[in-house]
Amino acid sequence: MKIGILGTGAVGKTIGTRLVALGHEVKMGSRTAANEKAMEWVKTSGKNASTGTFADAASFGEIVFNCTKGEVALDALRLVGKENLKNKILIDVSNPLDFSKGFPPSLTVCNTDSMGEMIQREFPETKVVKSLNTMNCAIMLDPAKVAGDHSVFVSGNDKDAKEQVKKFLESCGWKGSNIYDLGDITSSRGVEQLLPFWVRMYGAFGHANFNFNIVK
Amino acid sequence: MKIGILGTGAVGKTIGTRLVALGHEVKMGSRTAANEKAMEWVKTSGKNASTGTFADAASFGEIVFNCTKGEVALDALRLVGKENLKNKILIDVSNPLDFSKGFPPSLTVCNTDSMGEMIQREFPETKVVKSLNTMNCAIMLDPAKVAGDHSVFVSGNDKDAKEQVKKFLESCGWKGSNIYDLGDITSSRGVEQLLPFWVRMYGAFGHANFNFNIVK
Numbered sequence: 280m281k282i283g284i285l286g287t288g289a290v291g292k293t294i295g296t297r298l299v300a301l302g303h304e305v306k307m308g309s310r311t312a313a314n315e316k317a318m319e320w321v322k323t324s325g326k327n328a329s330t331g332t333f334a335d336a337a338s339f340g341e342i343v344f345n346c347t348k349g350e351v352a353l354d355a356l357r358l359v360g361k362e363n364l365k366n367k368i369l370i371d372v373s374n375p376l377d378f379s380k381g382f383p384p385s386l387t388v389c390n391t392d393s394m395g396e397m398i399q400r401e402f403p404e405t406k407v408v409k410s411l412n413t414m415n416c417a418i419m420l421d422p423a424k425v426a427g428d429h430s431v432f433v434s435g436n437d438k439d440a441k442e443q444v445k446k447f448l449e450s451c452g453w454k455g456s457n458i459y460d461l462g463d464i465t466s467s468r469g470v471e472q473l474l475p476f477w478v479r480m481y482g483a484f485g486h487a488n489f490n491f492n493i494v495k
Numbered sequence: 496m497k498i499g500i501l502g503t504g505a506v507g508k509t510i511g512t513r514l515v516a517l518g519h520e521v522k523m524g525s526r527t528a529a530n531e532k533a534m535e536w537v538k539t540s541g542k543n544a545s546t547g548t549f550a551d552a553a554s555f556g557e558i559v560f561n562c563t564k565g566e567v568a569l570d571a572l573r574l575v576g577k578e579n580l581k582n583k584i585l586i587d588v589s590n591p592l593d594f595s596k597g598f599p600p601s602l603t604v605c606n607t608d609s610m611g612e613m614i615q616r617e618f619p620e621t622k623v624v625k626s627l628n629t630m631n632c633a634i635m636l637d638p639a640k641v642a643g644d645h646s647v648f649v650s651g652n653d654k655d656a657k658e659q660v661k662k663f664l665e666s667c668g669w670k671g672s673n674i675y676d677l678g679d680i681t682s683s684r685g686v687e688q689l690l691p692f693w694v695r696m697y698g699a700f701g702h703a704n705f706n707f708n709i710v711k
Contacts, residue, residue, distance in 0.1 A: 385684075390601045390691070429710040461695045468601075469692035475606070476685035479677045480709060489711035493696060494645040495704060 280447075283308060283340025285333055285355055287316040290372060291346035293416040295320060299327050301420070301451060308336025310358065337363040342370060342447065346416075349375035349387060349394050356398060364405040368440045371395050371467075372411040372419065374474050383478040386471065395434060395467025406440035408433055409467040410448070413477065415487035420451040422490075429490035432459050434466040459493065496663075499524060499556025501549050501571055503532040506588060507562035509632040511536060515543045517636070517667060524552025526574065553579040558586060558663065562632075565591035565603060565610050572614060580621040584656045587611050587683075588627040588635065590690050599694040602687065611650060611683025622656035624649055625683040626664070629693065631703035636667040638706075645706035648675050650682040675709065 282298050284291045284307045295305045306329045307317045317330035329339075337343050337359040347355040352373045356364070375394045376384040388394060395409035410433045411419040418424045422431070431453055433441045445458050461469055473491070481487055498514050500507045500523045511521045522545045523533045533546040545555075553559050553575040563571040568589045572580070591610045592600040604610060611625035626649045627635040634640045638647070647669055649657045661674050677685055689707070697703055 383685075385606050389688070390605050425710050427710055459696070459699060461692075461699055466695045469599075469695040472605070472688040472691045475688045476677075479682045479685040480675070483675060483677055484711065486711075489709055492708040492710045494641050494643055494706050494708045495700065495702075 280304070281306075281339055281341050283336035283338075283343040284346055285336055285343065285359065286346035286348070287314055287320065288346065288348065290416040291344075292316070292320050294344055294346060294372075294420055295328065296324060297420045297451070299324050303327065305329070306331055306336045306339040308333040308359075310355075333359045334363050337367070340367070342368050345369055345371045345373050345398070347373060349373045350377075352394060353397060353401060356402065361402060361404065364402050366404060366406070368406045368408060368443060369398070369402070370411065370444060371398055371407055371409045374412050374471060376474060383475065383482060386474065389468065389472050391468075393465070393467035393471045395464050395471070399436065399464045406435065406437040407464055408435040408437075408440050408444045409464065409470060410434070410444060413470050413473045414490045417488070418490055422452050422457070425488060425490045427492070428454070428457055429492040430457050430459060432461050432470050434461045434464055434470060436463050457492075496520070497522075497555055497557050499552035499554075499559040500562055501552055501559065501575065502562035502564070503530055503536070504562065504564065506632040507560070508532070508536050510560055510562060510588075510636055511544065512540060513636045513667070515540050519543065521545070522547055522552045522555040524549040524575075526571075549575045550579050553583070556583070558584045558659075561585055561587045561589050561614070563589060565589045566593075568610060569613060569617065572618065577618060577620065580618050582620060582622070584622045584624060584659060585614070585618070586627065586660060587614055587623055587625045590628050590687060592690060599691065599698060602690065605684065605688050607684075609681070609683035609687045611680050611687070615652065615680045622651065622653040623680055624651040624653075624656050624660045625680065625686060626650070626660060629686050629689045630706045633704070634706055638668050638673075641704060641706045643708070644670070644673055645708040646673050646675060648677050648686050650677045650680055650686060652679050673708075
């Protein structure tokens with residue numbers, strides 16, 4: 280599948296590398312087509328990896344991952360432009376973390392709104408599916424990194440888009456029974472507000488190789 | 496052990512009944528000594544159950560559970576009075592849920608503050624330990640209600656108090672390896688912000704008999 284990735288940070292690179300390894304064609308987008316980090320990533324990632332602007336990556340992808348940081352996510356998506364995201368599935372893995380007062384971070388938006396909703400509101404013709412933001416990027420598309428059962432969540436207004444994302448997650452190694460549909464895009468509030476908990480578990484463990492499992 | 500419970504709702508009654516079954520002496524406190532719900536609970540709970548005012552319950556308990564609703568928790572604790580809570584361990588299981596706009600609720604305080612911190616600030620000589628608020632009350636002191644491993648968290652400024660709470664939780668059936676110390680009382684922000692997620696899982700499942708497990 281052709282996949283666009285917005286963002287050249289650790290999340291974008293880790294997801295991009297994993298997607299190439301799974302046989303997908305991946306275009307990593309950033310503000311400029313000649314972003315150094317993206318070029319470096321392409322060099323080490325083989326013929327199925329390419330780079331371009333945010334707009335290039337989005338128009339290339341059948342699925343687009345938003346891997347930008349929460350604080351710049353909307354700006355980056357504005358650079359993509361509505362037309363390049365129209366009718367596309369945008370998997371939003373961003374978290375609105377506010378590190379301005381150090382660690383642990385708080386959130387720039389929460390409780391009665393969320394990044395997922397802000398993106399969906401501004402791009403009403405895009406099928407925003409919030410997912411994967413509740414774990415370290417190394418685990419997102421490679422769940423075997425953590426032993427045993429653990430959970431991933433999808434939130435979004437478009438049922439078909441959520442079904443496609445679920446199937447895509449399964450193709451990356453997620454067991455169907457570990458994928459939970461939390462409801463419409465307002466349920467992004469739930470998964471984004473897991474982060475203030477996640478960062479404290481991270482602080483307690485001293486590593487990020489853990490995940491939540493829902494036991495019932 | 497002598498245990499005081501503040502609050503006569505489902506949480507207080509469920510915890511109280513379980514504690515009596517475990518052999519503890521329990522005094523359930525409310526605004527008035529002759530609270531009907533508390534009297535009814537005492538009637539069906541045997542000789543180790545008693546009732547009284549909030550102040551009676553707090554001064555009776557070697558450990559005190561705050562099982563009042565988040566919206567009235569501080570008012571209830573003010574009725575207890577600082578003297579009756581001085582040097583005591585107060586296990587705060589409350590959640591600052593705001594149902595004013597229906598289900599799912601948002602939070603009345605979050606992100607840069609929490610109920611746990613508000614209580615600790617107002618009662619500086621009380622050893623507030625936030626715990627157990629991340630699951631349904633039926634599971635809190637009876638973890639076998641959910642099969643397999645699942646997790647409980649403690650947050651608080653007093654290390655000895657947290658150790659005592661951990662031992663107490665173990666005496667109620669929690670495996671030591673499933674009890675996580677998240678840090679000082681500011682980590683209440685983490686566990687209280689699990690609630691917007693919890694309520695959506697509850698909505699998705701249609702029941703509350705589930706819990707989080709941390710897998711690493």
